Amino acid sequence: MGGTTGILIAAVFLLVLYIVILQRQIRNINRQLLKRLTLDTKQPVSLQLINGELNKLTSNINKCLKAEETLRLESVREEKRFKELIANISHDLRTPLTAVKGYQQLLQTSELTKEQKKKLQVARKHTEELGNLIEQFFEYSYLINADPKANTEPINITNLVTECLAESVSSFEEHCIEVKLHEAPTVFAMADQGMTVRIVRNLIRNCVAYSAGDVYVAITASENAVISFKNPVKNAAVIDAARIFERFYTGDKARSKSTGLGLHIIKLLCEQMEGKVSANLNGNELTINVELPLYK
Structure with a gap:
């Protein structure tokens, strides 16, 4: 009886030891995968396991990682x-x-x-x-x-937007669009002047091309300096505000006068100055917001 008990105890001990070893090896796999993700290494998972199924799992993981790397390079x-x-x-x-x-x-x-x-x-x-x-x-x-680098400096966003609107008066008049500029205290931002001018001109071109009515412009300050352009649009039902800044996106596929690059260029320029863009469609009114770091 004592011999049987000793055998059972030994068997349980070996089983627990086996499980502990498997857990250690699995943790090792996790550590290698985490290292590959965080350090962007291309090293395959390398283990000598005592379990055949886990050996197969490791082999399949390496095959998947290799296939993923091939797709990434392509x-x-x-x-x-x-x-x-x-x-x-x-x-x-x-x-x-x-x-x-x-x-x-x-x-x-x-x-x-x-x-x-x-x-x-x-x-x-x-x-x-x-x-x-x-x-x-x-x-x-x-x-x-x-990949031009932004040369940021304190700039008067209010004056910059006003000047860009003034130079585009003839374009707005040609399309019978009235621009209404919201009066607010002067706002300064830490931005690249040339890039910001290109952003505002692209916003203006977008309004001239697609606005179905008057354009409302506001320059405000919150956590960031915010430039907002709001205007009514035609075919609002086909516009996806969540995708409006994507490369080559055009809401109306029948539009033949758009590359779908204007708003994407705004996004690229804004991100180079550590800013962000957003769009909101409320009914048939589209609002585009450009946020730049506020100069305090």
Whole structure:
């Protein structure tokens, strides 16, 4: 009887020891996976286990990690090729467009009939629209390839936005849009002046192109300096405010005059200055907010 009890005790002891060893090995796997995630290492999980099933599990984990790394590298290569494609397209389109504009200017100085002048004016209008689209491609290719650094300094956001609106008065009038600027105390931000000007001009272009009514602009200060543009939009039902800053996103797929890059460029520029963007669609009113670090 005593011998049987001794055997049972030994068996239980060995079983507990076996479980402890397995737990230690599993913890080791977790530590290696955590290290791979936090330190971004590419080292495979390496263990010598006494359990065949756990050995198979470790092998399958390594296969999954290798497949994931292969996909990641391919994604990086695809993104690089895409950036080069965008840069080449924007450059290649600029050259013939410049020539087209030159010939249009020559025609403008020629003796034309009233009908010919009217057709030339239509052609010049479409050429300008094409030029704006190409400029967006060019600006986007510059941002993603050159990765410019923000030279932040205290700037008067209120004056900057006001000046950009003033230089765009003719564009608003051409589209019968009235701009209403909310009066508030002057706001200063820590930002790059050139980048901020490009942000505001892109916001203005977006309003001119897609606003279905008057535009309301506000510059306020909370935790950050906030630039807000609010305007009614057509086809509000097809606009997804959560995706509005995505690359190439256009709410209305039938729109043929948009690259879907304008708001994405705003997001890129804002993030380079440690700011953030947001959008809210309330009924048919779209509000776009750009937040930049507040200068106190």
